[in-house]
Amino acid sequence: MYRSAVYDEPLLNELASVRTHGLSVVPGLPKTLQRKKPLELPNLDETQVVRHFHRLSQMNYGVDTGMYPLGSCTMKYNPKICEAIAAWEPFSCTNPHQDVSTVQGNLQIMFELECMLCEITGMDYFCLQPAAGAQGEFLGLLLARAYHENNNDDKRTEVILPDTAHGTNPASASMAGYAVTEIPSNEQGTVDLAMLEKALSEKTACFMLTNPNTLGIFESDILEIQKMVHKAGALLYYDGANMNAIMGKTRPGDMGFDIVHLNLHKTFATPHGGGGPGSGPVGVKIKLEKFLPVPRIGKTRDGKYIFDYDAPQSIGKIKAHYGNFSVLLKAYIYVLLMGRNGLKETSEIAVLNANYMKEKLLKSGKYTMPYKELRKHEFVISCESLKQEKDVRAMDVAKRLLDHGLHPPTVYFPLIVKEALMIEPTESESKQDLDTYVDRLIKIADEPAEVVKQSPVQTPVKRLDEVGATKTPLLTWKMI
Ligand SMILES: Cc1ncc(COP(=O)(O)O)c(C=O)c1O
Known part of the structure; x- marks a missing residue:
């Protein structure tokens, strides 16, 4: 040994x-x-x-075990070839302290990945450093601050976001030192333009938006929104966690977004969750380029790749070294593997699968859907009628799915839907698996309330005291 x-x-x-x-x-x-x-x-x-x-x-239950339709988390199949190549020693044994002359291939991959992400999103430059979506948001907001400060526009102290926003958006804004203004969505579940107009002012630094939003609805007023935001002198931020819905179809850069983050660990071949390494690269339009973190990855005239620290207006570093290389590598392989058409088809099937499930569930009449718009890659249904009829709540349905051998969807999010189940099947599920999932949800709605409310009974641990677990966690093991 x-x-x-x-x-x-x-x-x-x-x-x-x-x-x-x-x-x-x-x-x-x-x-x-x-x-x-x-x-x-x-x-x-x-x-x-x-x-x-x-x-x-x-x-353990993972996406390799069965369907894992956590809305907004894009728990899709991650091709094993990406894992195999990333685990290959010449990649896995490189060290960030190595001399750049010995890791030219790694730098080339990062350089080319930046170009690919620019092409996919319609942005001008990318920084691969952030280790998560939330860190990407934080970086994006620091860039917005640097931009406004550089324009001597230091009154901009607020970030606006819709009430469908993911919790990390207000958290990142607040960490970046901004006050957060939340605006309610309209009856269609999209940005209420009148509310946005009212909220925008000379104090607005940024409007943060996910498109499609967390209800799975495409913000079709986006061109109007970008005009309004820019007219107010603010920047438009794109939370790209839902990129799986639109690849090859439309691009945030073309919609007028100034700053974008992607979640490579959702859309591009790295499993999401479990606290493992992630990657939330940030893309910007040219007006923000000079503020990007150092080092930038450059290419000299004689074809050598370098780490370029020559950026006097850079906000500095956002993460040690250069980002989570293995995640970047898997994303690079995935994009090459899928190609332009493959990425487009991915989004088409992700959207088709979500709408197929949504229609079947709605036809069953067991669940309701508060916002009726056509969905993209995910949809949100409500257990409100089950709650009224027999006191069965979204959490009960989610726990009962475990007894049926299935992973539950996201629950109670977005916050504007009562008793929400947020389902994102992704492109990688077969029709048979989609049908099984829908059938189980329908079956659960018909089961006696006491059965559903006592679930799970088939799992190694039964229903946990989740509040207790967070308030008084037992984090150490004691020898008996
Ligand atoms: C819409 C949305 N934005 C941002 C994030 C944050 O990403 P991360 O978990 O990588 O920090 C998530 C995470 O699930 C998300 O769903």
């Missing part, structure tokens, strides 16, 4: 002693820092440990 090229003999003996006695006897460690009594570790043999972890792995 230990290689003598790395560890010398006495150290190996010390480490063996640590393993045997659980004592902290690491050479050179001051006595005061050393453990006074043996480490409490469960005394298990290898078979038991292997079986324990194997059992745990079987309890």
Whole structure:
């Protein structure tokens, strides 16, 4: 296990002693820092440990197990070839501290990915550094601040967003030091232009919008919106978490957005969730380019790739090193794999699947849909009638789906829909799986209330006290 090229003999003996006695006897460690009594570790043999972890792995549910239609999370199939290439040693063993001359291929990939994302979104420049959508939002808002400050326009202290916005939008705005103004949506579930007009002022720094929004509805007034926002001297920010709905169809850059973030870990071949590495690159129009974080990835005349720090008006760095390279790499492979037509078809099928499910569910009459507009990649139905009829709530339906072997959709979001179930099937599900999911939802609506309300009963853990779990979390393990 230990290689003598790395560890010398006495150290190996010390480490063996640590393993045997659980004592902290690491050479050179001051006595005061050393453990006074043996480490409490469960005394298990290898078979038991292997079986324990194997059992745990079987309890896990992922998109490779079944449908995972978490609305706004785009839990779609991630092609295994992207994983395999990203795990290939020449990529996985590169280190951000290596001399650039030894990682020219990596830089080329990042350089070309920036170009691809510009093409997909209609933006002029991209920064690949942010590690999540929320960090992309934060960066976008810092860029907006730098832009306004550079114009000596320092009265702009507010960010406006619609009530359909994802929670990270107001959080990012507030972290960037802005006051947040939320405007209510209209009866169609889209931006209320009159409300927007009222909210816009010389204090507005930015209007943040997801399009299609979190109800899955395309903001068809977007050209009017961009005119209004720009007329007020503000910038228009695009939350690209829902990009899976529009690839190859339309582009935020063409809609008039000035700043965009994408969630590569949703749309472009990296699983979303689980706290794993993500990537929320930010694209900007040319007027914001000079503020982008350093280093920028450049290409010299003789074809060499470089990290370029020569950007005196840059806001600085947003993340250590250059972004989560493995996620960037998977996105790059995915775009090459799909090609222009493949990305377009992806969005077409994602939208078709969502509308197919929506229609079937609505026809069943078991669920209602507060906003009737045509949906893009996701839709939101309500369990309000079930609640009225038999006190069955969205959370009960979600928990009961677990008993039926299915992962629930997003619940209680967006906040403007009561008892919301937000379903995003994605393009990667078969008609058979879509039908099964709809059938189970219909079945659950017909089940006796006490069965649904007690669920889940088939899962390793039953219904959890979710508030308790967040308020008084038990984060450490205690030896009994
Ligand atoms: C619409 C929307 N915006 C922003 C985000 C934030 O992205 P992240 O979770 O990568 O921070 C999400 C995440 O689910 C989202 O759905």
